[in-house]
Amino acid sequence: MVKSKRRRGDPSADLGRARRVANLAELSASIAHEVSNPLTAVLASSNACERWLTADPPNIERALIAVKRITRAANTACEVVNHIRVLSRRPGETREPAAVGDLVAEARDLMAEEASRYFVRLDLDVEPDLPPVAVDRIQIRQVLVNLIRNGLEAMEFVARDRTLKIAVERCGDTLQIAISDCGVGLEHPDKIFQPFFSTKFQGMGMGLAICRTIADAHAGRLFAKQNDPHGTTFVFVLPLGASSTAPHVAAA
Ligand SMILES: Nc1ncnc2c1ncn2[C@@H]1O[C@H](COP(=O)(O)OP(=O)(O)O)[C@@H](O)[C@H]1O
Ligand SMILES: [Mg+2]
Incomplete structure (x- = not known):
């Protein structure tokens, strides 16, 4: 010790x-x-x-x-x-080059039934010929599922046409995954990444804190921006090539 x-x-x-x-x-x-x-x-x-x-x-x-x-x-x-x-997964054992477009399509398929319960159309737009990125597939899937679920929940009570847009594109030496809803928008943008912060009746408030921890562990970034006129876009940025040296995610 x-x-x-x-x-x-x-x-x-x-x-x-x-x-x-x-x-x-x-x-x-x-x-x-x-x-x-x-x-x-x-x-x-x-x-x-x-x-x-x-x-x-x-x-x-x-x-x-x-x-x-x-x-x-x-x-x-x-x-x-x-x-x-x-x-608690260890990066050395779990990182492998993956096609992020496929991971996003997998997450979309996983969430398809839940989306239909919310009467939301999932709209996926992946730039062709993106390079693979060394990631922990399970962790990235967790981020995507959490962000998609939040998007669905944000649109639950809006009367607008409910579409959740997921776009993947290359931006310089990074890949960007943007998940965009037309929901209620952020009430407390400064607090949403804090563990156990939730505005939902039965919210756990762990989702975004976990997403950000996973983004950090991949030497990436996760941030939110308000859409004009409605809703929110969460942008998950993954560096191309640098993620294999990222630190182990600690649970606490
Ligand atoms: N797409 C979104 N639109 C509006 N608010 C959001 C969105 N995603 C997250 N939030 C806000 O951030 C809070 C924390 O989200 P999260 O950590 O996933 O916990 P939970 O979903 O359990 O509340 C939510 O309670 C909500 O207030
Ligand atoms: Mg959530």
Whole structure:
């Protein structure tokens, strides 16, 4: 173990340590909370399901509603666990040259059903002959899925024609993925990348913080800009060629 060169009792060292412990404790508490909520829902709905099935006569219709609640809650719990798992991947083992256009098309396909539930058209525009980029495919897919999902959610209550545009193009020595919605726009642009910041009723507030951590780990960038007249564009910039030396993403 590497010993700190600072003397015991050094106030700045103590403060740094206290902050780290506080962050870790805070993060653990939030994760425990985010997992325990859906697990409580799973338990409550499975009890209900058992009651409906053992009733005389059994009520299959109500039992099915309970099963659907169980599936939804279990999916939420899995999502939290996936967030954490994706962040702890090691770059040396997981980076390989990938066609970013294909990754974006994969993410679009993954989200197609969810998009149709939001009555949103996903519109993909990939510049031809883009060079491959050394990336962690799973992490990049996580970024794309998070950004697409946020775009869908931002358009949930707008009466406009709902299209989410995803464009991939080369810009100098970078690739840029722009995900553009015509939704409600950003209420708090200065806070959106903070962990656990959410304006949604059941928002976890982890999505953009994770996206930015992954962008940083690829020596890339992620930023948002307001669209004129409506909505938001998130731009994910990946350097061409420099990403294999990027540091390991730490979960905390
Ligand atoms: N496309 C978007 N349009 C408008 N606001 C957005 C968009 N994406 C993110 N935001 C804002 O940023 C916040 C944080 O997003 P995120 O970290 O993904 O957490 P969550 O989606 O769980 O709220 C959201 O609650 C929302 O206020
Ligand atoms: Mg989100």
